[in-house]
Amino acid sequence: MSNETASQDGAALWSALSVRMEMLVSTQQYNTWLRPLQAELHAEELLLLAPNSFVRDRVQNHYRELLEKELNEILPGLCLRVALQQAPAPISDERPASQPERRGHAHHLNGHHLNNGFTFQAYVEGKSNQLAVAAARQVAEHPGKSYNPLYIYGGVGLGKTHLMHAVGNEILRANPQAKILYISSEGFIMDMVRALQHNSTAEFKQRYRKLDALLIDDIQFFANKDRTQEEFFHTFNALFDGGSQIIITCDRYPKEVEGLEERLQSRFGWGLTVAIEPHDLETRMAIVLCKAEEAGIELPQEVAFFIAEKIRSHVRELEGALRRVIAHVNFTRKPYSVETARAALRDLIDVQKRMISLDNIQKVVAEYFHIRGSEMQSKRRSRNIARPRQMAMALTKELTSHSLPEIGDAFGGRDHTTVLHACRQIEKLRQSDPQVAEDYNNILRVLGG
Ligand SMILES: Nc1ncnc2c1ncn2[C@@H]1O[C@H](COP(=O)(O)OP(=O)(O)OP(=O)(O)O)[C@@H](O)[C@H]1O
Numbered sequence: 001m002s003n004e005t006a007s008q009d010g011a012a013l014w015s016a017l018s019v020r021m022e023m024l025v026s027t028q029q030y031n032t033w034l035r036p037l038q039a040e041l042h043a044e045e046l047l048l049l050a051p052n053s054f055v056r057d058r059v060q061n062h063y064r065e066l067l068e069k070e071l072n073e074i075l076p077g078l079c080l081r082v083a084l085q086q087a088p089a090p091i092s093d094e095r096p097a098s099q100p101e102r103r104g105h106a107h108h109l110n111g112h113h114l115n116n117g118f119t120f121q122a123y124v125e126g127k128s129n130q131l132a133v134a135a136a137r138q139v140a141e142h143p144g145k146s147y148n149p150l151y152i153y154g155g156v157g158l159g160k161t162h163l164m165h166a167v168g169n170e171i172l173r174a175n176p177q178a179k180i181l182y183i184s185s186e187g188f189i190m191d192m193v194r195a196l197q198h199n200s201t202a203e204f205k206q207r208y209r210k211l212d213a214l215l216i217d218d219i220q221f222f223a224n225k226d227r228t229q230e231e232f233f234h235t236f237n238a239l240f241d242g243g244s245q246i247i248i249t250c251d252r253y254p255k256e257v258e259g260l261e262e263r264l265q266s267r268f269g270w271g272l273t274v275a276i277e278p279h280d281l282e283t284r285m286a287i288v289l290c291k292a293e294e295a296g297i298e299l300p301q302e303v304a305f306f307i308a309e310k311i312r313s314h315v316r317e318l319e320g321a322l323r324r325v326i327a328h329v330n331f332t333r334k335p336y337s338v339e340t341a342r343a344a345l346r347d348l349i350d351v352q353k354r355m356i357s358l359d360n361i362q363k364v365v366a367e368y369f370h371i372r373g374s375e376m377q378s379k380r381r382s383r384n385i386a387r388p389r390q391m392a393m394a395l396t397k398e399l400t401s402h403s404l405p406e407i408g409d410a411f412g413g414r415d416h417t418t419v420l421h422a423c424r425q426i427e428k429l430r431q432s433d434p435q436v437a438e439d440y441n442n443i444l445r446v447l448g449g
Pocket residue numbers: 102103104118122123124125129154155156157158159160161162163218251287290315316319
């Protein structure tokens with residue numbers, strides 16, 4: 001095998017293996033130890049190249065066995081070993097094209113900490129994020145003037161960070177001198193703690209307050225951190241009064257962030273608060289096609305459809321599934337087809353099938369709401385029983401192919417019109433009651449749907 005082939009195949013296999021490892025170890029462990037590795041595939045082993053001896057030894061001692069086990073699940077029968085070596089020359093930051101970045105592709109960080117791959121052009125618009133995109137475009141055109149702050153909220157991995165960066169990149173394109181900073185909430189906290197430790201709070205304040213735009217991600221991590229909230233309150237006021245743009249993302253609506261001071265909650269609502277909802281099938285499919293194109297791959301529509309149909313949760317999972325399909329195709333040298341996609345995603349799909357049975361939906365919903373499983377079939381109509389039951393019916397309709405009468409039967413012999421009513425009721429409540437929407441999405445996530 002030529003060196004080039006060894007590293008191409010290695011990269012393909014490594015990206016499939018990484019996807020599994022990401023699910024098995026914590027994000028921090030993954031980022032620290034596994035992410036910096038590169039791989040070469042040789043006749044009997046997958047050789048992992050570590051940037052230094054420290055990483056090499058750590059992976060060797062802590063992760064090698066697990067890596068080998070997972071590797072042999074991906075390629076059963078080959079009995080491949082995993083070996084570690086320090087890379088001969090320092091590995092540059094650039095990843096090979098076949099090993100896509102976790103966050104966007106043309107990933108490049110600059111002084112603003114903006115990922116220049118996260119643009120509006122690379123962002124697919126659909127029903128689920130239409131309002132958020134429109135608002136973000138407005139803000140990008142008139143920073144500090146239209147909606148301030150812009151508060152974007154929604155579930156994990158639905159594209160909040162990407163959209164926020166898109167605004168930053170656009171502001172910068174129109175005005176390269178603009179002082180913009182993207183920072184995660186944890187980053188802000190660390191910065192503040194460091195300033196306190198080093199007695200440099202004046203510089204800290206100065207650094208933040210001179211910005212034209214501050215993009216702060218995942219603000220829910222401020223919950224119960226009083227000192228941080230105090231500091232951010234002042235930063236917010238200074239920026240706001242000076243006409244600078246503030247963009248905030250969070251996993252929930254401001255008033256629902258427990259442990260967040262009321263004065264912050266109310267300020268976050270001063271501008272515009274927009275939600276990103278879970279994406280519908282068409283949008284998911286468009287996203288898969290867009291990501292494939294970014295990776296330079298002509299993915300047949302039916303394969304994109306297959307992936308989008310099977311992976312219903314969030315975009316990061318869609319990306320993970322696409323990466324697996326790409327790795328599988330590179331590795332087996334078969335063309336892109338529904339069959340190859342099915343083979344690549346087989347274990348994911350199996351888990352989902354097990355999770356998404358009628359019985360299991362009833363069980364998961366009952367557990368979620370702390371009611372007895374038998375209440376799903378009972379005649380009791382009190383709200384704390386009837387609402388979960390309706391939700392379970394609606395989820396069954398959405399996630400399985402059972403007919404309304406079949407669902408009615410499984411819920412204590414109810415009529416199909418009762419099921420239909422439940423589905424409509426839950427649909428309506430998901431629009432009007434954030435708690436219902438959150439419960440529904442949480443359960444969907446547990447079910448892997
Ligand atoms: N509408 C979209 N079009 C194209 N790519 C998208 C879209 N939404 C999300 N993505 C991609 O999905 C990945 C996850 O998105 P992102 O990090 O923005 O999610 P998030 O909502 O900020 O997640 P978290 O809650 O974990 O912070 C990114 O690689 C992003 O490019």
